[in-house]
Amino acid sequence: SKAYIYKFFESKQAIGEMICANCLREIEDEVNTAINEAEYPAEKLRMLFKVIVEASLRLFSQERKLYEIAVSAASEKWDATIAYENRILKVVQNIIQEGRQSGDFERKTPIDEAVKAIYLVMRPYLHPLLLQHSISYNTDAPVLLSSLVLRSLSP
Numbered sequence: 673s674k675a676y677i678y679k680f681f682e683s684k685q686a687i688g689e690m691i692c693a694n695c696l697r698e699i700e701d702e703v704n705t706a707i708n709e710a711e712y713p714a715e716k717l718r719m720l721f722k723v724i725v726e727a728s729l730r731l732f733s734q735e736r737k738l739y740e741i742a743v744s745a746a747s748e749k750w751d752a753t754i755a756y757e758n759r760i761l762k763v764v765q766n767i768i769q770e771g772r773q774s775g776d777f778e779r780k781t782p783i784d785e786a787v788k789a790i791y792l793v794m795r796p797y798l799h800p801l802l803l804q805h806s807i808s809y810n811t812d813a814p815v816l817l818s819s820l821v822l823r824s825l826s827p
Contacts, residue, residue, distance in 0.1 A: 693752035713771030721818040
């Protein structure tokens with residue numbers, strides 16, 4: 673019953689935030705699994721693009737209500753979405769650092785600048801409102817965008 677649910681959550685938004693946080697964790701888990709299976713930094717970056725696009729599309733297209741929650745969360749900058757963005761930024765930073773240490777990636781660009789730029793390239797596939805406009809490119813986008821980013825990172 674509604675009364676019982678509100679025993680655990682203070683508001684409808686709190687319920688939505690919990691649902692959103694769990695969904696975003698599912699995407700992250702898929703991303704982390706794929707990255708951990710990749711051996712080289714370039715491969716990790718390619719997997720990041722591929723899996724994040726596939727997982728986001730699958731999750732946000734499963735159910736209309738879930739998509740609406742995701743849109744609200746992203747538009748209103750709920751804590752769950754801010755935390756998710758920060759964790760994705762950290763994943764990108766870790767891949768860039770690993771690539772720089774191995775000599776696979778250039779070292780001239782400040783790391784925070786490179787990380788933010790890569791995140792902006794990925795953003796149309798992370799944000800549900802932008803994602804709906806990017807769907808027609810979803811099969812080619814991960815390969816093309818990750819290749820472009822990797823060329824920009826080459827020493």
